[in-house]
Amino acid sequence: MDVWLFLASLLLTVATTRAHRRRSRWTVPPWTYRRSVLASVGLAVPVWCWSHWSGGVPSRASLATVAGAFLGGLVTTTSTVGLAEENAPPSPGVRQKVLAYHAGLRYPAEPRLKRVLDVTLALLGLAVTAPLWIVVALLIWFEEPGPILFIKNSVGRGGVTFRQLKFRSMRYDAERLTGPIASPACDPRTLRCGRWLRRWHVDELPELVNVLNGSMSIVGPRPLRTVLVQRYLEEIPGFAERHVVRPGIACIAQIEKYHIAPAERLRKDKVYIRRMSVGMDVRMLGRAVVTTVRGERES
Structure with a gap:
């Protein structure tokens, strides 16, 4: 029946x-x-x-x-x-320009057991949050029937563009009039349920799939859109250095501030890369949980 x-x-x-x-x-x-x-x-x-x-x-x-x-x-x-919205994917020319900035960089070895920690936490996270995915899909679809997921073309390790998965938290085709821009605070294009998704970082749950396929890590420099990274690479010396490791779901900049200038983001990401270890990842995950629950971002 x-x-x-x-x-x-x-x-x-x-x-x-x-x-x-x-x-x-x-x-x-x-x-x-x-x-x-x-x-x-x-x-x-x-x-x-x-x-x-x-x-x-x-x-x-x-x-x-x-x-x-x-x-x-x-x-x-x-x-x-479609099920996922892929807005303004970068052209092959933009991808090649971004890759060119990463030639000759030194790529540090990944700490032992970091990948094991990533896969273990990603599998555990997917298993625990599976029922929540259904609730989130219902909320997004009923507020604005359309794609449930959003594909964010971001720069990963070595300057390679990858497809970062997120739950859609903004209105469909939100950049039709503005073009690719960083979402400001209190963005009017954000869905009502999207504000809740962003507040509790629930929109980032699909990134656990990126962790499993190896394009992201649980902790690392936060990935940024390729079309925006191209401009930062041209304006900020050494910005490519934040891409010598896998990007992460949680990072120092994200824990301390919700909105942060690219130059300051680079400085904080370089601190993480210098001190990168499994122990530091565990401590940063603890901080990420505390700041999310408390709603604190300035530190």
């Missing part, structure tokens, strides 16, 4: 949205997606109630109804705009 309710609510959501799309001939507005999901749940719940009271269908079948309706809405938006 669970499977039938799941499939029925999923197909009902998809059919409702597509019917409205054919009728309007224009892009379906966000409220139509939400209404299709709610209508699907509203029609499937009476079936579940009748089956529950007459045939002893377990209560978990109601969750299958909601999950199917939401997945149906996700399918309809994904078919239009």
Whole structure:
């Protein structure tokens, strides 16, 4: 019964949205997606109630109804705009310019057991936070039906551009008018749930996947977008030196300040690179937890 309710609510959501799309001939507005999901749940719940009271269908079948309706809405938006938004990917020319600044740099050896710590914590983090991913996806999609994830093209070790995964915390196509810019404090383009995601760094949970594939570490210099790094490399001498190690989810600059100037970021990242060790990573993770809980960023 669970499977039938799941499939029925999923197909009902998809059919409702597509019917409205054919009728309007224009892009379906966000409220139509939400209404299709709610209508699907509203029609499937009476079936579940009748089956529950007459045939002893377990209560978990109601969750299958909601999950199917939401997945149906996700399918309809994904078919239009995709599951992840990749905004302003850098051109091959920009990537080559960034790589050129990293020629001849000295790359220090990674401390022993650092990679073991990264993989262990990433696997543990994914296992513990798996239910939270579903809640976050629901919050993002219902506030603005569209992509759940955001792909941030960032500079990693050696100046190589990699695809950094995040939960989408800003409105879809937020940089259409501004172009690639660093998000300022109290950015009006941020979703309401996005403010909560950023406050508790929940938007960074998908970066655990980057840690597993080796493009990031749990602790290290915070990765920045390639299109912005190109400008910093031209303006700040030695800025490429922060890319001699894997970028990290947590870093000194992030722990101490939410918004920080590139030159100051470079200085703090070089401190970490000089002192890099597994013990320091553990201490910095402890500080990151404390500052996140307290909401403190100035230090």
